[in-house]
Amino acid sequence: MEKFEKLKEVVAGIEADAAKFYDAGNAAAGTRVRKAMQDLKVLAQEIRAEVTEKKNA
Structure with missing residues (x-):
């Protein structure tokens, strides 16, 4: 559950940058x-592995 909470924090943290990019065209945002989406991908894969391991245990 710890990794899932981290995933939610990352999503919440990129909300402002997403708005800056889509609304204002800020390339740095x-x-x-x-980068945050790549981090989400890694976290999601770790969560998938954890769930599968727990399910099969």
Whole structure:
């Protein structure tokens, strides 16, 4: 559950940068969004592995 909470924090943290990128066209904010999305991908994969392990235990 700890990793899921971290995932929610990352999503909440990129909200402002996403708005800056989509609404204002700020390219640097877009780079930060892309990095955060990569972090989300890694976290999601870790959560998937954890769930599968727990399910099969």
